[in-house]
Structures are given as C-alpha cells and as structure tokens.
Amino acid sequence: MRLKILILMLLCAAPVLAQEKDKAPAGSAENGHKVYMKYMCYTCHGTVGQGADRGTGPKLAPTPVSFATFQAQLRTPRQDMPPYRKEFVSDQELADMYAYLLSIKPSPAAKDLPLPNF
Amino acid sequence: MANGFDRRSFLKGAALTAAAIGTQLVQAAPVRAEGGEEDSKAAAPKDKVVKRPGSDFMVDVIKATGIEYIASNPGSSFRSLHESIVNYGGNKKPEFLTCMHEESSVAMCHGYAKAAGKPMGMLAHGTVGLQHATMAVYNAWCDRVPIMMFAGNFLDADKRRPGVEWYHCVQDPAAIHRDFTKWDDQPVSLQHFAESVMRAYKIATLPPMGPVLITADGDLAEEAVHDEKRLKIPKLTMSIPSQGDSAAVAEAAKLLLAAEHPVILADRASRSQEGMTRLVELAEALNAPVCDIGGRMNFPTTHYLNRTDDKRALVQEADVVLMLEVADPWGQFNSISDPHHEYRRLAKADVKIIHISVAESLTKSNYQDMQRFMPVDLAIFGDAQTTLPALTERVKSGMSSNQRVAIGDRVKKLQTDYRRMKERARAAAAVGWDVTPVSTARLSTHLWNVVKNEEKWCMAVSGMQWNKNLWPAKEYYNFIGSSGGSGVGYGAPAAVGAALANRDKGIFTMTIQNDGDLMYGPGVLWTAAHHKIPILIVMHNNRAYHQEVMHLQKMAGLHNRTMDRAAIGTTIENPNIDFAKLASSLGLVSEGPITDPAKVEPAIQRAYAAVKRGEPALVDVVTQGR
Numbered sequence: 001m002r003l004k005i006l007i008l009m010l011l012c013a014a015p016v017l018a019q020e021k022d023k024a025p026a027g028s029a030e031n032g033h034k035v036y037m038k039y040m041c042y043t044c045h046g047t048v049g050q051g052a053d054r055g056t057g058p059k060l061a062p063t064p065v066s067f068a069t070f071q072a073q074l075r076t077p078r079q080d081m082p083p084y085r086k087e088f089v090s091d092q093e094l095a096d097m098y099a100y101l102l103s104i105k106p107s108p109a110a111k112d113l114p115l116p117n118f
Numbered sequence: 119m120a121n122g123f124d125r126r127s128f129l130k131g132a133a134l135t136a137a138a139i140g141t142q143l144v145q146a147a148p149v150r151a152e153g154g155e156e157d158s159k160a161a162a163p164k165d166k167v168v169k170r171p172g173s174d175f176m177v178d179v180i181k182a183t184g185i186e187y188i189a190s191n192p193g194s195s196f197r198s199l200h201e202s203i204v205n206y207g208g209n210k211k212p213e214f215l216t217c218m219h220e221e222s223s224v225a226m227c228h229g230y231a232k233a234a235g236k237p238m239g240m241l242a243h244g245t246v247g248l249q250h251a252t253m254a255v256y257n258a259w260c261d262r263v264p265i266m267m268f269a270g271n272f273l274d275a276d277k278r279r280p281g282v283e284w285y286h287c288v289q290d291p292a293a294i295h296r297d298f299t300k301w302d303d304q305p306v307s308l309q310h311f312a313e314s315v316m317r318a319y320k321i322a323t324l325p326p327m328g329p330v331l332i333t334a335d336g337d338l339a340e341e342a343v344h345d346e347k348r349l350k351i352p353k354l355t356m357s358i359p360s361q362g363d364s365a366a367v368a369e370a371a372k373l374l375l376a377a378e379h380p381v382i383l384a385d386r387a388s389r390s391q392e393g394m395t396r397l398v399e400l401a402e403a404l405n406a407p408v409c410d411i412g413g414r415m416n417f418p419t420t421h422y423l424n425r426t427d428d429k430r431a432l433v434q435e436a437d438v439v440l441m442l443e444v445a446d447p448w449g450q451f452n453s454i455s456d457p458h459h460e461y462r463r464l465a466k467a468d469v470k471i472i473h474i475s476v477a478e479s480l481t482k483s484n485y486q487d488m489q490r491f492m493p494v495d496l497a498i499f500g501d502a503q504t505t506l507p508a509l510t511e512r513v514k515s516g517m518s519s520n521q522r523v524a525i526g527d528r529v530k531k532l533q534t535d536y537r538r539m540k541e542r543a544r545a546a547a548a549v550g551w552d553v554t555p556v557s558t559a560r561l562s563t564h565l566w567n568v569v570k571n572e573e574k575w576c577m578a579v580s581g582m583q584w585n586k587n588l589w590p591a592k593e594y595y596n597f598i599g600s601s602g603g604s605g606v607g608y609g610a611p612a613a614v615g616a617a618l619a620n621r622d623k624g625i626f627t628m629t630i631q632n633d634g635d636l637m638y639g640p641g642v643l644w645t646a647a648h649h650k651i652p653i654l655i656v657m658h659n660n661r662a663y664h665q666e667v668m669h670l671q672k673m674a675g676l677h678n679r680t681m682d683r684a685a686i687g688t689t690i691e692n693p694n695i696d697f698a699k700l701a702s703s704l705g706l707v708s709e710g711p712i713t714d715p716a717k718v719e720p721a722i723q724r725a726y727a728a729v730k731r732g733e734p735a736l737v738d739v740v741t742q743g744r
Contacts, residue, residue, distance in 0.1 A: 043667040050550025052744035054583045082675030110544040118590040
C-alpha cells in the first residue's frame with residue numbers, strides 16, 4: 001500500500017516536476033549523491049533511486065515526489081522508514097539529496113529492453 | 119552382543135572365545151596385538167571378520183524405502199553404516215554424497231525433497247553432527263518438508279573407547295531436534311530399526327510433512343546380525359492424505375459462490391503438478407484471482423488469474439478469502455509496523471475467511487513457527503491438494519445461473535488487471551537498467567534470456583521476486599519455494615539438492631545465490647563438483663546483509679542517533695569476496711566478478727554451456743542491494 005501511495009504521488013508529481021525544481025531549495029547533486037551513499041539509502045532504494053525488488057524500497061527517481069513530500073518523509077516518515085533528523089542530516093544535505101534525485105536521467109522504456117514478455 | 123563382535127576387541131586384540139564369536143564371524147588373517155607377539159599369542163585370538171554386520175541389514179532397510187541418496191560428512195559413530203552403504207550396498211540407491219557440513223547435508227535434503235517429491239537421507243554423528251545440522255533442520259521443519267535423518271551413536275557406555283568417543287555419544291540424540299522434527303526413535307535392535315525406519319518414512323511424508331530422525335546405534339551396526347531369519351523389513355504402504363469434511367467443503371463452496379470479490383491465497387498448497395492443475399480448475403470455475411504466497415509453486419505466472427503482485431489490494435477489497443495451507447494466516451489480513459508496532463488491519467472487518475489446512479495437527483510449543491492465531495469463519499482440516507477436487511465439484515454443481523453469469527462477467531476485468539500488473543512489473547524492471555552495480559531486475563532478465571529455450575527448467579532458490587514477476591512459469595518444477603524458517607545458509611545447498619533431483623529428471627537447474635548465504639557453507643560447491651551435479655549459480659553479490667542495514671538504521675532512528683554507521687557489521691566488503699575464485703578452487707567453472715551490466719549475459723551464456731556439459735558453474739555478478 002505504501003508503495004502504491006508513493007507511486008501515485010510520483011504519477012501526480014510528474015507534470016509539475018519543473019515547478020518542483022523551482023520550489024526546492026538549491027542543492028548540489030554531486031554532494032547529494034555522496035550523502036545518499038553515505039546514509040546507504042541505496043540499500044532499499046537503489047543507487048539511482050530505482051527502487052527495489054519486492055517493494056522493499058519505493059522508486060525515488062526519476063521524477064521524484066515534491067520537495068515538501070520528500071522532506072516530510074525523511075524527517076517524520078510513515079511506515080517502516082527510519083527518520084533522518086536535522087541534527088544528523090542538515091537541511092542543506094536534504095536539499096542536496098533532492099538535487100541528486102532530480103539529476104537522475106530516466107531509464108530506457110521497458111518496450112525497448114529485452115525483458116520477458118508473455 | 120553375546121553372539122556379536124566387540125569392535126574394541128578388534129582394535130585392541132582382546133580375547134574372545136571361539137564360542138562367543140559364533141557363526142557370524144569368520145576367520146581372517148591374524149593381526150599383531152598391542153602387547154607384542156608373545157602377548158598376542160597368549161591373549162588375542164586370531165583376527166575376526168564380521169560377515170554380516172547389522173549395518174548391512176540397515177542398508178537393506180534403507181533401500182526398501184526407495185531412498186536414493188544419503189548426504190553426509192563422514193563420522194566414526196556411523197562408520198559401519200557408511201561402509202555398508204558403499205560396499206555392501208554398492209553405493210547405489212542410496213549413494214553416499216560427501217558433504218562438508220551437516221547443515222549442507224540437511225539443506226541438500228530439503229531442496230531435493232521439494233524437487234524430487236520424496237525424501238532423501240542424511241547421516242551424521244548423533245552429537246556434533248546433529249548440532250551442526252540444527253538450523254537446516256529447523257528450516258525444513260518450518261517449511262514442512264520431509265527429510266530422513268540418521269544419526270550414529272554408541273549408547274552402551276561399557277563399549278565406548280575413552281576420549282573423543284564419549285564426547286560423541288549421547289543418551290538421547292534426538293533431544294536437540296525434538297522441537298522441530300516430526301518424529302524420532304533410537305532403536306535397540308535391528309528389527310526395531312526396520313520398523314522405525316518404515317514408520318519414520320510414513321510419518322515424514324504424510325502432510326503436514328517434516329523431518330524425522332532415526333538413531334542407528336553404532337554397536338548394532340558393527341556387530342553381526344544374528345537370527346537373521348527372524349528379521350523382517352515391513353512393507354511400506356504410504357498413507358493417503360486426508361480430504362476436508364464434505365459438509366464443510368460444501369459450505370466453503372457456498373461462501374465462494376456468493377462472493378463478489380473472492381480471492382485465493384495459496385502457500386504450501388500444491389505438492390505436484392496435479393496440485394497446480396487442481397487449483398487452476400477451482401480458480402477458473404470461480405474466476406477468483408490467486409495470489410501465490412510462494413511456499414510452493416502453486417499457480418502459473420502466465421495465467422490471467424495469477425495476481426500475486428496485487429495481493430495487498432485484492433485482500434483489501436475481498437469479501438471472501440480462501441486460504442490454502444497458508445503458513446502465516448494472520449499476516450495476510452493484518453500488519454504491525456516496525457519499529458513502532460502500530461497495528462493495521464489490511465482487510466475489511468467483515469471479510470469471510472476460509473482456511474483449508476492440516477497445520478494444526480503439527481504444532482509444537484517451543485519454537486513459534488505456528489505464527490499468530492488467526493480467527494477464521496470456516497476452518498477445514500484437510501490437505502489442500504487432496505480437498506481441491508471436491509471443492510471444485512461443489513462449486514460447479516452448486517452454481518446458480520445468476521452466479522454463472524456474474525462469475526463469467528468478471529473475466530474481462532481480471533484479464534485487463536493481469537496485463538496491467540505485468541506491464542507494471544516490466545516498467546519497474548526497466549528503471550535503473552544501465553546502472554552499476556547491476557540491477558536485480560536486469561540480472562533476472564539476462565538469466566532468463568539465456569535459459570529461455572530450455573524445455574524444462576527450475577529456478578531452485580531465489581528470494582528475487584523479479585523471477586516470478588517476469589518469467590513465464592507454468593510447471594510445478596519451475597520454482598521450489600522458500601526456505602521456510604529464513605535461516606541463512608539454505609540457498610546454495612538447497613539448490614544443489616534440487617539440482618541433484620532434477621539431474622535425474624532432465625530438468626535444467628539454476629539458482630540466484632546471495633553472497634552472505636553462500637558464505638555459511640561454500641563447501642557445498644565442492645559437493646556439486648565432486649558428484650557432478652549440474653547447476654548454474656548466478657551470484658546476487660550485493661556485498662552486504664542488506665536487510666540488516668535497515669534494521670540498524672531503524673534502531674539508530676529510534677534511539678535518535680546517526681544512521682551513517684549502518685555499514686558496520688552489515689557489509690561484506692574490504693576485502694571483497696572473489697566468488698569466481700572461490701568457486702574455481704572448489705572445482706566449478708566460474709566467471710566474474712562482473713560489474714558491467716553489458717557483460718552479464720555473455721558470462722551467463724558461457725557458464726550455461728558448461729552446465730549443459732554436466733558441470734556446475736558459477737557467475738559472480740556484483741549487484742544492487744535488492
């Protein structure tokens with residue numbers, strides 16, 4: 001269910017991605033990548049935010065949720081995700097991580113890949 | 119023992135009178151006694167041979183059960199039985215398989231039983247061997263899988279050699295396993311052994327199945343058989359699994375027919391292709407979506423009614439849920455968040471729940487594998503596979519014309535929803551396609567593309583859901599289900615056990631192997647190479663116990679501490695393990711480590727060619743966390 005909500009949010013977020021970029025505080029994608037890796041976010045979400053098998057970690061990128069939603073989920077998460085509090089992850093690091101997620105390029109479409117299809 | 123042969127006297131040259139030797143002993147070349155030639159002449163008789171040791175009869179008994187293999191790490195407490203298997207029994211049916219850890223022996227039995235549809239044996243010291251074996255036995259117990267375990271022991275303290283033999287003897291060998299075995303016995307005569315082995319086999323293989331343990335006493339095995347004419351190996355007649363009560367089955371059919379949103383949850387429901395066929399027939403009769411929880415291969419992934427990936431949503435809207443041998447019934451309808459233990463109901467309050475299961479007949483107190491108590495509306499005690507035909511018949515015969523129309527009308531939506539579910543899986547698999555380390559979806563895809571022309575294939579062990587979401591699986595042997603108890607170290611030996619069974623059936627076997635899991639017992643790779651068990655092992659080498667990272671982070675969050683130290687104790691880096699070298703040193707064809715996604719499929723292709731030649735092969739792929 002959590003995954004579905006997040007997917008839904010992602011879908012809703014897509015058309016307004018450009019606006020979200022504008023609303024989000026300025027951040028360094030390069031540093032954001034470092035923070036993302038340092039906190040091992042890739043364990044559940046993959047190194048490029050692709051999400052994980054069995055819904056253990058929702059997809060984060062490309063087209064991430066709004067910065068406000070992103071921030072809320074990290075600071076006061078719903079469900080199983082641990083909180084990333086300000087005393088350990090600064091607002092700037094949060095903005096950097098978001099910038100990293102925004103910088104991730106879309107993957108090829110499923111139809112263009114040799115995925116099983118039956 | 120009066121007419122038998124004391125092995126200590128053989129070792130020490132102690133005196134035995136000719137009368138005590140009896141007819142079962144024949145004279146052989148003399149052996150020099152410890153005390154020198156003169157002492158030898160005075161105190162020791164001529165060398166003796168046990169012509170017909172008890173262990174030969176034990177082999178006759180084991181052969182009578184049809185057990186084809188015995189996995190074992192050699193040990194002195196069962197040396198006579200070992201010798202009888204390889205010499206008297208000709209090392210055929212059963213064949214002695216050399217294992218490097220008793221946990222591997224048992225997990226091989228676990229995988230074998232699920233692939234072969236019958237148990238194989240394992241043989242271990244009654245003390246140190248069974249202690250090594252425990253975790254794997256627990257997995258088999260939780261998974262309700264039959265294993266025939268045999269343990270060596272010298273019960274008679276008067277005959278034990280001092281020192282190690284005492285450490286390796288025990289009053290009650292099965293005590294350590296009794297909480298998670300279905301039955302055990304320590305026979306004190308050969309006839310007792312014969313009857314107990316037959317009883318154990320029947321008990322192990324009657325649903326709910328489970329591991330059983332028979333102690334093969336060392337003295338009984340090494341001493342001569344006497345009064346052979348009196349010994350009889352009982353006929354082995356398998357019990358028929360029980361069908362659920364007819365009236366209850368009729369009631370279940372009524373509930374299902376009246377449902378607008380019926381859902382079927384199948385876990386350890388099927389035992390064979392017939393079980394799958396029966397479930398397809400029921401699901402089609404009702405047009406009810408099926409979620410395969412995965413304890414066994416229950417339902418074709420190609421069928422429009424297989425909606426496993428939509429389970430949560432389907433259970434949420436269901437008005438009637440039929441569970442078939444579900445190991446965790448409560449967890450299908452409720453959840454508890456982690457780490458704050460917030461309860462959530464996942465289903466409607468008034469959903470009608472039917473459970474067909476035999477689980478309650480095999481519940482013990484200590485280990486909590488019975489899961490949380492789940493109140494249901496209709497609990498039918500019966501074997502799911504055996505009960506399905508009667509239920510389907512009741513559904514078909516009890517269906518009104520209105521119900522027939524309503525059920526028929528569901529098809530189009532169900533087919534559309536199935537296609538959407540599959541499209542979602544493919545779209546999810548595409549994300550992160552080109553990333554390094556290799557995405558798990560891409561790994562799964564490349565493996566499929568290599569093996570897809572195999573007429574018969576088995577993905578023996580893999581916790582990776584991509585395989586079920588992306589691969590077209592129609593046969594019972596395509597997947598063998600999970601470990602049961604989630605005890606780490608199951609994957610590799612269980613896959614090798616499945617490959618052993620599949621080798622004899624002509625089914626190509628592969629596995630996606632977790633790195634941490636393999637390191638519990640990599641010696642099983644040598645066993646696969648030594649016994650020429652063909653298997654394609656593709657590493658899901660994420661260089662960590664990734665699930666544990668999250669647990670550590672959750673605790674840090676709960677304790678308001680930093681989470682950037684979660685790698686301590688959870689990662690398998692510095693140094694990185696070179697699984698290709700490890701496998702190569704154990705006799706496997708190997709490839710890797712591979713970090714470039716573009717190189718994955720060619721490497722798997724090369725390893726596949728080796729497996730087709732009859733060799734085990736391993737491809738080490740460095741992967742994303744999950």
